[in-house]
Protein backbone atom coordinates (compact mmCIF):
# COMPACT_ATOMS: atom_id res chain seq x y z
CA UNK A 212 0.00 0.00 0.00
CA UNK A 213 2.78 2.35 1.04
CA UNK A 214 4.56 1.30 -2.10
CA UNK A 215 1.70 2.51 -4.25
CA UNK A 216 1.23 5.77 -2.36
CA UNK A 217 4.80 6.83 -2.92
CA UNK A 218 4.69 5.85 -6.57
CA UNK A 219 7.85 3.80 -6.24
CA UNK A 220 9.39 2.35 -9.38
CA UNK A 221 10.08 -1.38 -9.41
CA UNK A 222 13.01 -2.82 -7.55
CA UNK A 223 16.06 -3.05 -9.78
CA UNK A 224 17.63 -6.42 -10.39
CA UNK A 225 21.10 -5.09 -11.08
CA UNK A 226 22.67 -2.44 -8.85
CA UNK A 227 26.37 -1.71 -8.67
CA UNK A 228 26.95 -0.31 -5.19
CA UNK A 229 28.54 3.14 -4.92
CA UNK A 230 32.31 3.19 -4.34
CA UNK A 231 33.44 4.59 -0.97
CA UNK A 232 33.27 8.39 -1.29
CA UNK A 233 31.75 8.36 -4.76
CA UNK A 234 29.60 11.30 -5.88
CA UNK A 235 25.93 10.70 -6.56
CA UNK A 236 26.25 11.95 -10.14
CA UNK A 237 29.19 9.61 -10.76
CA UNK A 238 27.22 6.64 -9.47
CA UNK A 239 24.33 7.59 -11.75
CA UNK A 240 26.72 7.67 -14.71
CA UNK A 241 27.87 4.15 -13.89
CA UNK A 242 24.28 2.92 -13.45
CA UNK A 243 23.25 4.55 -16.75
CA UNK A 244 25.85 2.49 -18.59
CA UNK A 245 24.81 -0.64 -16.70
CA UNK A 246 21.26 -0.10 -17.95
CA UNK A 247 22.22 -0.01 -21.57
CA UNK A 248 23.05 3.63 -22.04
CA UNK A 249 20.07 5.40 -20.49
CA UNK A 250 20.37 9.13 -19.95
CA UNK A 251 21.47 10.14 -16.47
CA UNK A 252 18.14 11.84 -15.83
CA UNK A 253 16.19 8.70 -16.71
CA UNK A 254 18.57 6.63 -14.58
CA UNK A 255 17.90 8.99 -11.66
CA UNK A 256 14.20 8.27 -12.05
CA UNK A 257 14.51 4.48 -12.14
CA UNK A 258 16.96 4.37 -9.20
CA UNK A 259 14.74 6.52 -6.99
CA UNK A 260 17.08 9.52 -6.87
CA UNK A 261 14.27 11.52 -8.43
CA UNK A 262 10.62 10.92 -7.67
CA UNK A 263 8.43 9.51 -10.37
CA UNK A 264 7.50 12.36 -12.67
CA UNK A 265 10.11 14.76 -11.23
CA UNK A 266 11.77 16.53 -14.17
CA UNK A 267 15.26 15.27 -15.01
CA UNK A 268 16.49 18.84 -14.78
CA UNK A 269 16.12 18.48 -11.00
CA UNK A 270 19.57 16.88 -10.98
CA UNK A 271 21.00 20.28 -11.90
CA UNK A 272 18.70 22.56 -10.00
CA UNK A 273 17.12 20.37 -7.32
CA UNK A 274 18.38 19.17 -3.98
CA UNK A 275 19.18 15.52 -4.76
CA UNK A 276 23.00 15.89 -4.95
CA UNK A 277 23.11 17.95 -1.75
CA UNK A 278 20.93 16.45 0.94
CA UNK A 279 19.72 12.89 1.67
CA UNK A 280 16.08 13.83 1.93
CA UNK A 281 14.04 11.11 3.73
CA UNK A 282 11.78 10.53 0.73
CA UNK A 283 14.81 10.04 -1.53
CA UNK A 284 16.47 7.69 0.97
CA UNK A 285 13.25 5.71 1.21
CA UNK A 286 12.94 5.38 -2.56
CA UNK A 287 16.59 4.41 -3.06
CA UNK A 288 16.41 1.84 -0.28
CA UNK A 289 13.33 0.29 -1.85
CA UNK A 290 14.50 0.37 -5.44
CA UNK A 291 18.28 0.02 -5.29
CA UNK A 292 18.67 -1.57 -1.83
CA UNK A 293 21.04 1.16 -0.67
CA UNK A 294 21.33 1.99 3.02
CA UNK A 295 20.68 5.46 4.38
CA UNK A 296 24.40 5.81 5.05
CA UNK A 297 25.28 4.90 1.46
CA UNK A 298 22.89 7.51 0.12
CA UNK A 299 24.04 10.19 2.57
CA UNK A 300 27.71 9.55 1.73
CA UNK A 301 27.07 10.39 -1.93
CA UNK A 302 25.66 13.85 -1.14
CA UNK A 303 27.35 17.12 -0.17
CA UNK A 304 25.73 16.82 3.24
CA UNK A 305 28.59 14.58 4.35
CA UNK A 306 30.90 17.61 4.49
CA UNK A 307 28.76 19.41 7.08
CA UNK A 308 31.08 20.24 9.94
CA UNK A 309 34.30 20.05 7.94
CA UNK A 310 34.29 21.93 4.63
CA UNK A 311 30.69 23.10 5.11
CA UNK A 312 29.22 24.86 8.12
CA UNK A 313 28.36 22.55 11.02
CA UNK A 314 24.72 21.94 11.72
CA UNK A 315 23.64 24.32 14.45
CA UNK A 316 20.41 25.61 15.90
CA UNK A 317 20.40 28.79 13.86
CA UNK A 318 21.43 27.13 10.64
CA UNK A 319 19.17 25.16 8.37
CA UNK A 320 19.75 21.44 8.76
CA UNK A 321 19.32 20.88 5.04
CA UNK A 322 22.36 21.25 2.85
CA UNK A 323 21.60 23.14 -0.33
CA UNK A 324 23.38 24.31 -3.43
CA UNK A 325 23.62 27.76 -1.85
CA UNK A 326 25.27 26.47 1.31
CA UNK A 327 27.87 24.66 -0.81
CA UNK A 328 28.58 27.70 -2.99
CA UNK A 329 28.81 29.85 0.13
CA UNK A 330 31.85 27.86 1.30
CA UNK A 331 33.87 28.29 -1.86
CA UNK A 332 32.99 24.87 -3.26
CA UNK A 333 31.55 24.84 -6.77
CA UNK A 334 29.26 21.82 -7.18
CA UNK A 335 29.49 22.08 -10.98
CA UNK A 336 33.24 21.70 -11.35
CA UNK A 337 34.78 18.30 -11.85
CA UNK A 338 38.36 17.32 -11.12
CA UNK A 339 39.74 13.87 -11.79
CA UNK A 340 42.64 11.80 -10.56
CA UNK A 341 43.81 10.18 -13.81
CA UNK A 342 44.97 7.02 -12.04
CA UNK A 343 41.80 6.54 -9.97
CA UNK A 344 39.64 7.19 -13.05
CA UNK A 345 41.52 4.52 -15.00
CA UNK A 346 41.19 2.02 -12.15
CA UNK A 347 37.49 2.63 -11.47
CA UNK A 348 36.26 2.98 -15.04
CA UNK A 349 35.62 6.69 -14.88
CA UNK A 350 33.99 7.12 -11.48
CA UNK A 351 34.84 10.10 -9.32
CA UNK A 352 34.90 11.01 -5.63
CA UNK A 353 32.84 13.88 -4.27
CA UNK A 354 35.91 14.99 -2.29
CA UNK A 355 37.70 15.87 -5.54
CA UNK A 356 35.11 18.56 -6.18
CA UNK A 357 36.15 20.47 -3.07
CA UNK A 358 38.60 23.37 -3.40
CA UNK A 359 40.71 21.72 -0.66
CA UNK A 360 41.70 18.76 -2.79
CA UNK A 361 44.18 19.33 -5.58
CA UNK A 362 46.10 16.04 -5.53
CA UNK A 363 45.31 12.37 -5.02
CA UNK A 364 46.87 11.13 -1.77
CA UNK A 365 46.82 7.54 -3.05
CA UNK A 366 48.60 8.18 -6.34
CA UNK A 367 50.54 11.32 -5.41
CA UNK A 368 49.55 13.10 -8.61
CA UNK A 369 47.72 16.34 -9.33
CA UNK A 370 44.03 16.29 -10.15
CA UNK A 371 43.08 17.38 -13.66
CA UNK A 372 40.25 19.85 -14.17
CA UNK A 373 40.28 20.40 -17.91
CA UNK A 374 40.59 18.41 -21.09
CA UNK A 375 44.20 18.26 -22.29
CA UNK A 376 42.92 18.22 -25.87
CA UNK A 377 40.39 21.05 -26.10
CA UNK A 378 41.42 22.88 -22.92
CA UNK A 379 37.87 23.30 -21.63
CA UNK A 380 37.08 22.74 -17.97
CA UNK A 381 35.37 19.51 -16.97
CA UNK A 382 31.90 19.88 -15.44
CA UNK A 383 29.74 17.36 -13.63
CA UNK A 384 26.94 17.86 -16.14
CA UNK A 385 28.97 18.10 -19.33
CA UNK A 386 31.66 15.47 -18.73
CA UNK A 387 31.04 11.76 -18.39
CA UNK A 388 34.29 9.88 -17.64
CA UNK A 389 32.41 6.57 -17.44
CA UNK A 390 31.59 6.77 -21.14
CA UNK A 391 35.11 7.98 -21.54
CA UNK A 392 35.04 10.75 -24.16
CA UNK A 393 35.23 14.51 -23.75
CA UNK A 394 31.95 15.94 -24.96
CA UNK A 395 32.96 19.60 -24.78
CA UNK A 396 32.63 21.70 -27.86
CA UNK A 397 36.02 23.25 -28.49
CA UNK A 398 36.22 26.93 -29.35
CA UNK A 399 35.97 27.15 -33.12
CA UNK A 400 35.67 29.74 -35.85
CA UNK A 401 31.90 29.38 -35.53
CA UNK A 402 31.42 26.99 -38.43
CA UNK A 403 32.41 23.70 -36.80
CA UNK A 404 30.32 22.47 -33.91
CA UNK A 405 31.55 18.94 -33.41
CA UNK A 406 32.38 17.68 -29.94
CA UNK A 407 35.98 17.27 -28.78
CA UNK A 408 35.87 13.46 -28.43
CA UNK A 409 39.25 13.13 -26.68
CA UNK A 410 39.51 10.04 -24.43
CA UNK A 411 39.15 10.64 -20.69
CA UNK A 412 41.09 7.50 -19.86
CA UNK A 413 44.85 7.56 -19.78
CA UNK A 414 44.89 11.25 -18.86
CA UNK A 415 48.40 12.54 -18.13
CA UNK A 416 49.58 11.92 -14.57
CA UNK A 417 51.62 14.79 -13.17
CA UNK A 418 53.43 13.67 -9.99
CA UNK A 419 53.51 15.82 -6.86
CA UNK A 420 57.20 16.19 -6.04
CA UNK A 421 56.79 19.17 -3.71
CA UNK A 422 56.87 17.53 -0.26
CA UNK A 423 55.39 20.58 1.51
CA UNK A 424 52.33 20.56 -0.73
CA UNK A 425 51.84 16.81 -0.52
CA UNK A 426 52.02 16.85 3.26
CA UNK A 427 49.48 19.67 3.28
CA UNK A 428 47.18 17.70 0.98
CA UNK A 429 47.32 14.70 3.28
CA UNK A 430 46.57 16.90 6.28
CA UNK A 431 43.54 18.43 4.55
CA UNK A 432 42.38 15.03 3.33
CA UNK A 433 42.49 13.69 6.89
CA UNK A 434 40.61 16.77 8.14
CA UNK A 435 37.89 16.22 5.54
CA UNK A 436 37.47 12.67 6.78
CA UNK A 437 37.61 13.59 10.48
CA UNK A 438 35.45 11.66 12.91
CA UNK A 439 32.43 13.69 14.02
CA UNK A 440 34.00 14.61 17.38
CA UNK A 441 36.88 16.44 15.69
CA UNK A 442 34.84 18.25 13.07
CA UNK A 443 34.85 21.57 14.92
CA UNK A 444 38.62 21.86 14.64
CA UNK A 445 38.54 20.85 10.98
CA UNK A 446 35.93 23.50 10.14
CA UNK A 447 38.09 26.17 11.77
CA UNK A 448 41.12 25.09 9.73
CA UNK A 449 39.16 25.33 6.47
CA UNK A 450 37.72 28.75 7.34
CA UNK A 451 41.14 30.15 8.22
CA UNK A 452 42.66 28.66 5.10
CA UNK A 453 39.80 30.07 3.06
CA UNK A 454 40.36 33.62 4.29
CA UNK A 455 44.13 33.42 3.78
CA UNK A 456 43.74 31.75 0.38
CA UNK A 457 41.65 34.76 -0.65
CA UNK A 458 44.47 37.00 0.54
CA UNK A 459 46.91 34.93 -1.52
CA UNK A 460 44.60 35.01 -4.53
CA UNK A 461 44.80 38.80 -4.54
CA UNK A 462 48.33 39.46 -3.35
CA UNK A 463 50.62 36.47 -4.00
CA UNK A 464 53.01 36.35 -6.91
CA UNK A 465 54.93 33.38 -8.36
CA UNK A 466 57.91 34.46 -6.21
CA UNK A 467 55.98 33.28 -3.16
CA UNK A 468 56.01 29.72 -4.50
CA UNK A 469 59.65 28.86 -3.85
CA UNK A 470 59.92 25.08 -3.65
CA UNK A 471 56.62 24.44 -5.42
CA UNK A 472 56.43 22.18 -8.46
CA UNK A 473 56.97 23.81 -11.82
CA UNK A 474 53.41 23.10 -13.01
CA UNK A 475 52.00 24.96 -10.01
CA UNK A 476 54.34 27.92 -10.45
CA UNK A 477 53.58 28.11 -14.17
CA UNK A 478 49.83 27.89 -13.61
CA UNK A 479 49.94 30.65 -11.03
CA UNK A 480 52.20 32.81 -13.20
CA UNK A 481 49.71 32.46 -16.06
CA UNK A 482 46.87 33.36 -13.69
CA UNK A 483 48.71 36.49 -12.52
CA UNK A 484 49.60 37.41 -16.08
CA UNK A 485 45.95 37.27 -17.09
CA UNK A 486 44.60 39.21 -14.15
CA UNK A 487 47.34 41.70 -13.29
CA UNK A 488 48.07 44.91 -15.01
CA UNK A 489 50.97 44.61 -17.35
CA UNK A 490 54.04 46.40 -16.15
CA UNK A 491 54.77 47.67 -19.63
CA UNK A 492 51.41 49.33 -20.02
CA UNK A 493 51.12 53.00 -19.41
CA UNK A 494 48.78 53.10 -16.47
CA UNK A 495 46.73 55.97 -15.24
CA UNK A 496 46.80 56.61 -11.51
CA UNK A 497 43.28 55.24 -11.17
CA UNK A 498 44.00 51.92 -12.85
CA UNK A 499 47.25 51.53 -10.91
CA UNK A 500 45.15 51.62 -7.75
CA UNK A 501 42.88 48.84 -8.84
CA UNK A 502 44.97 45.81 -7.79
CA UNK A 503 44.37 42.33 -9.17
CA UNK A 504 41.15 42.05 -11.09
CA UNK A 505 39.11 38.88 -10.74
CA UNK A 506 35.65 38.34 -12.06
CA UNK A 507 33.10 36.46 -9.93
CA UNK A 508 33.79 33.28 -11.91
CA UNK A 509 37.54 33.59 -11.24
CA UNK A 510 36.87 33.89 -7.53
CA UNK A 511 34.34 31.09 -7.47
CA UNK A 512 36.43 28.30 -8.93
CA UNK A 513 40.00 29.05 -9.93
CA UNK A 514 41.82 26.28 -11.84
CA UNK A 515 42.98 23.39 -9.67
CA UNK A 516 46.69 24.26 -9.89
CA UNK A 517 45.98 27.87 -8.95
CA UNK A 518 44.09 26.55 -5.94
CA UNK A 519 47.12 24.43 -5.06
CA UNK A 520 49.27 27.57 -5.23
CA UNK A 521 47.04 29.77 -3.07
CA UNK A 522 46.24 27.10 -0.48
CA UNK A 523 49.94 26.29 -0.18
CA UNK A 524 50.60 29.99 0.40
CA UNK A 525 47.67 30.28 2.83
CA UNK A 526 48.84 27.31 4.87
CA UNK A 527 52.17 29.05 5.50
CA UNK A 528 50.20 31.80 7.27
CA UNK A 529 47.58 29.71 9.03
CA UNK A 530 50.00 27.16 10.45
CA UNK A 531 52.78 29.65 11.20
CA UNK A 532 53.93 30.33 14.76
CA UNK A 533 53.21 33.99 14.07
CA UNK A 534 50.57 34.31 11.34
CA UNK A 535 50.90 38.10 11.09
CA UNK A 536 54.62 37.88 10.33
CA UNK A 537 53.87 35.25 7.70
CA UNK A 538 51.14 37.42 6.19
CA UNK A 539 53.55 40.35 6.12
CA UNK A 540 55.95 38.24 4.08
CA UNK A 541 53.16 37.82 1.57
CA UNK A 542 51.41 41.18 1.45
CA UNK A 543 53.35 43.54 3.73
CA UNK A 544 50.08 43.89 5.61
CA UNK A 545 51.19 45.73 8.73
CA UNK A 546 53.01 48.45 6.84
CA UNK A 547 50.70 48.81 3.91
CA UNK A 548 47.15 47.81 4.91
CA UNK A 549 45.61 50.17 2.37
CA UNK A 550 47.43 48.89 -0.67
CA UNK A 551 45.28 48.52 -3.81
CA UNK A 552 45.66 44.73 -3.56
CA UNK A 553 44.10 44.68 -0.09
CA UNK A 554 41.47 47.17 -1.14
CA UNK A 555 40.18 44.97 -3.97
CA UNK A 556 40.32 41.92 -1.72
CA UNK A 557 38.01 43.70 0.73
CA UNK A 558 35.67 44.65 -2.10
CA UNK A 559 35.57 41.02 -3.21
CA UNK A 560 34.94 39.87 0.34
CA UNK A 561 31.88 42.06 0.49
CA UNK A 562 30.36 40.41 -2.56
CA UNK A 563 29.71 36.84 -3.63
CA UNK A 564 31.02 34.23 -3.50
CA UNK A 565 33.48 35.29 -0.82
CA UNK A 566 31.09 37.26 1.34
CA UNK A 567 31.09 34.67 4.10
CA UNK A 568 34.85 34.42 4.30
CA UNK A 569 35.46 36.58 7.33
CA UNK A 570 32.67 35.28 9.50
CA UNK A 571 33.98 32.01 10.80
CA UNK A 572 37.72 32.49 11.04
CA UNK A 573 39.30 31.54 14.36
CA UNK A 574 41.53 33.23 16.92
CA UNK A 575 44.52 31.71 15.17
CA UNK A 576 44.52 34.36 12.43
CA UNK A 577 42.83 37.16 14.36
CA UNK A 578 45.90 39.40 14.17
CA UNK A 579 45.75 39.22 10.37
CA UNK A 580 41.98 39.55 10.08
CA UNK A 581 41.98 42.64 12.32
CA UNK A 582 44.18 44.45 9.84
CA UNK A 583 42.20 43.20 6.86
CA UNK A 584 39.03 44.44 8.54
CA UNK A 585 40.62 47.73 9.28
CA UNK A 586 41.54 48.28 5.66
CA UNK A 587 37.99 47.70 4.48
CA UNK A 588 36.57 49.92 1.76
CA UNK A 589 34.34 52.66 3.00
CA UNK A 590 36.11 52.98 6.30
CA UNK A 591 39.55 54.44 6.73
CA UNK A 592 40.06 55.63 10.28
CA UNK A 593 42.22 58.70 10.61
CA UNK A 594 45.71 58.18 12.02
CA UNK A 595 44.76 59.74 15.33
CA UNK A 596 42.08 57.10 15.90
CA UNK A 597 44.01 54.01 14.97
CA UNK A 598 45.03 53.15 18.54
CA UNK A 599 41.44 53.35 19.71
CA UNK A 600 40.37 51.25 16.77
CA UNK A 601 42.87 48.52 17.47
CA UNK A 602 42.08 48.38 21.18
CA UNK A 603 38.37 48.03 20.34
CA UNK A 604 39.27 45.06 18.18
CA UNK A 605 41.54 43.45 20.73
CA UNK A 606 38.89 43.62 23.47
CA UNK A 607 36.38 41.93 21.22
CA UNK A 608 34.43 45.08 20.36
CA UNK A 609 32.87 45.42 16.97
CA UNK A 610 35.21 47.04 14.52
CA UNK A 611 33.78 50.15 12.92
CA UNK A 612 33.27 49.49 9.25
CA UNK A 613 32.92 45.76 9.59
CA UNK A 614 29.78 44.10 8.28
Ligand SMILES: [Zn+2]
Nearest residue numbers: 340343363366
Ligand atom coordinates in the same frame (compact mmCIF):
# COMPACT_ATOMS: atom_id res chain seq x y z
ZN1 LIG B 1 44.18 8.56 -7.47
Ligand SMILES: [Zn+2]
Nearest residue numbers: 374377393407
Ligand atom coordinates in the same frame (compact mmCIF):
# COMPACT_ATOMS: atom_id res chain seq x y z
ZN1 LIG C 1 38.06 17.97 -24.84
